[in-house]
Amino acid sequence: MKTIIEPFKIKVVEPIRMTTREERFEYLKAAGYNVFKLRSDDVLIDLLTDSGTSAMSSQQWAGVMRGDEAYAGSPSFFRFEDAVQDIFGFDHVIPTHQGRAAERILFSTVCQPGHVVPNNTHFDTTRANIEASGAKAVDLPVPEGLVPSDPRPFKGNMDVEKLKALISEVGAGAIPLCMLTITNNTGGGQPVSMKNIREVSEVCRGKGIPLYIDACRFAENAYFIKLREEGYQDMDVKEIVQEIFSHADGCTMSAKKDGLANIGGFLATNDERLARREKDLLILTEGYPTYGGMAGRDLEAIAVGLKEVLQEDYLEYRLASVRYLGEHISAEGVPIVQPPGGHAVYIDAAAFLPHVEPSDLPGQSIVVELYVEGGIRGVEVGTVMFGRQDPDTGEEIPAAMELVRLAMPRRVYTQSHVDYLVEVIVAVYRRRNAVGGFRFAYQAPALRHFTAEFEPLYDVGS
Numbered sequence: 178m179k180t181i182i183e184p185f186k187i188k189v190v191e192p193i194r195m196t197t198r199e200e201r202f203e204y205l206k207a208a209g210y211n212v213f214k215l216r217s218d219d220v221l222i223d224l225l226t227d228s229g230t231s232a233m234s235s236q237q238w239a240g241v242m243r244g245d246e247a248y249a250g251s252p253s254f255f256r257f258e259d260a261v262q263d264i265f266g267f268d269h270v271i272p273t274h275q276g277r278a279a280e281r282i283l284f285s286t287v288c289q290p291g292h293v294v295p296n297n298t299h300f301d302t303t304r305a306n307i308e309a310s311g312a313k314a315v316d317l318p319v320p321e322g323l324v325p326s327d328p329r330p331f332k333g334n335m336d337v338e339k340l341k342a343l344i345s346e347v348g349a350g351a352i353p354l355c356m357l358t359i360t361n362n363t364g365g366g367q368p369v370s371m372k373n374i375r376e377v378s379e380v381c382r383g384k385g386i387p388l389y390i391d392a393c394r395f396a397e398n399a400y401f402i403k404l405r406e407e408g409y410q411d412m413d414v415k416e417i418v419q420e421i422f423s424h425a426d427g428c429t430m431s432a433k434k435d436g437l438a439n440i441g442g443f444l445a446t447n448d449e450r451l452a453r454r455e456k457d458l459l460i461l462t463e464g465y466p467t468y469g470g471m472a473g474r475d476l477e478a479i480a481v482g483l484k485e486v487l488q489e490d491y492l493e494y495r496l497a498s499v500r501y502l503g504e505h506i507s508a509e510g511v512p513i514v515q516p517p518g519g520h521a522v523y524i525d526a527a528a529f530l531p532h533v534e535p536s537d538l539p540g541q542s543i544v545v546e547l548y549v550e551g552g553i554r555g556v557e558v559g560t561v562m563f564g565r566q567d568p569d570t571g572e573e574i575p576a577a578m579e580l581v582r583l584a585m586p587r588r589v590y591t592q593s594h595v596d597y598l599v600e601v602i603v604a605v606y607r608r609r610n611a612v613g614g615f616r617f618a619y620q621a622p623a624l625r626h627f628t629a630e631f632e633p634l635y636d637v638g639s
């Protein structure tokens with residue numbers, strides 16, 4: 178059959194509520210035009226993030242009931258640990274309440290001022306946690322990763338020559354670890370090829386630099402390898418995942434993505450001495466090492482989710498549903514990062530609103546207009562999220578790309594929701610010439626996109 182269907186049926190439903198255009202104007206104004214500050218009840222289709230928003234399966238809910246809440250030595254932990262070790266192959270598994278807690282424990286253990294951490298592209302919390310330790314986070318994406326219209330298959334790759342040059346420049350001793358984010362969220366949800374993972378690993382191992390993988394979307398990345406990279410078509414996704422992680426020395430993971438869970442994460446390593454230091458810190462801030470920051474029921478949900486996410490009918494549907502949205506808006510002329518990513522479609526805001534300067538935050542305008550038009554919540558991934566203010570002049574230093582991310586929660590929306598999305602996005606695109614820019618009315622010194630407030634420089638919704 179040509180039609181790729183949702184490989185599940187629905188047992189529990191959650192109503193969503195349409196608001197009027199007038200109501201949405203009011204909600205936006207009260208939120209300082211920052212969609213993070215909206216109440217989710219006032220959002221019809223919520224594409225703010227794919228993180229922690231998955232629908233859990235009946236097996237996961239059964240796991241929730243099985244959860245054992247013993248403080249130490251819970252069987253739920255051992256089921257979680259077995260699932261992680263079986264898939265990722267690392268000796269030491271440290272549970273955390275979400276991905277950034279794993280990042281904080283890792284970086285505050287291995288990084289110090291003067292250190293440099295390369296990555297294909299750091300996610301915002303990864304960068305912030307590295308910088309909080311006094312080290313510097315350096316992005317080394319391949320050049321095509323910064324060209325939204327370039328349709329190459331592995332635009333999430335790291336530029337290996339730039340990695341070698343960085344090591345020569347700062348010295349291997351200043352690089353406590355190298356990271357690879359799969360898929361590359363900030364770079365458009367684009368996958369990293371096995372060839373690139375292997376090459377980066379060889380460079381790192383040659384210099385004694387541990388390679389860590391930010392594993393949030395490991396299954397989506399592995400399925401892209403199966404579909405796009407020669408030699409992997411006949412391999413099981415799980416075997417591909419195992420090969421990926423055989424090239425690494427550890428990983429950080431937010432189970433809120435490809436763990437198909439609503440909360441949780443972990444840090445893993447093969448280095449016993451390091452694991453001991455990390456567990457000491459874990460006890461200080463997260464909890465005892467057999468639960469970390471999670472309840473026993475969360476550990477169970479993740480143990481099941483990690484297995485379900487590797488099912489190929491699920492992955493086929495997952496990538497097809499994101500591609501469906503990308504291809505349909507693209508066919509109507511909406512510029513997006515090509516090819517569509519694994520967990521999200523990224524609108525190229527700079528090409529969508531070429532008349533709005535990056536310093537006037539074009540992505541922010543599109544986010545606001547999608548909410549006004551149809552109650553859709555996306556997120557700006559451009560100058561608001563990754564730019565910064567020049568401390569001397571107060572001018573905005575723009576990000577490398579101006580994107581709007583429409584992240585698809587896993588197993589939540591159906592094809593008719595996506596058809597509605599297409600209609601709304603295309604309607605905003607058709608009236609794009611009347612859309613102007615925004616400026617900051619308030620911004621915090623770090624991770625400013627979460628709490629910022631904005632002022633429109635045009636008549637919103639016109």
Ligand SMILES: Cc1ncc(COP(=O)(O)O)c(C=O)c1O
Pocket residue numbers: 228275276277278300302303358362391393431432433441442
């Ligand atoms: C690539 C990547 N790394 C790390 C994180 C942080 O994970 P968490 O939100 O669970 O702290 C995220 C979350 O979106 C992510 O996308």
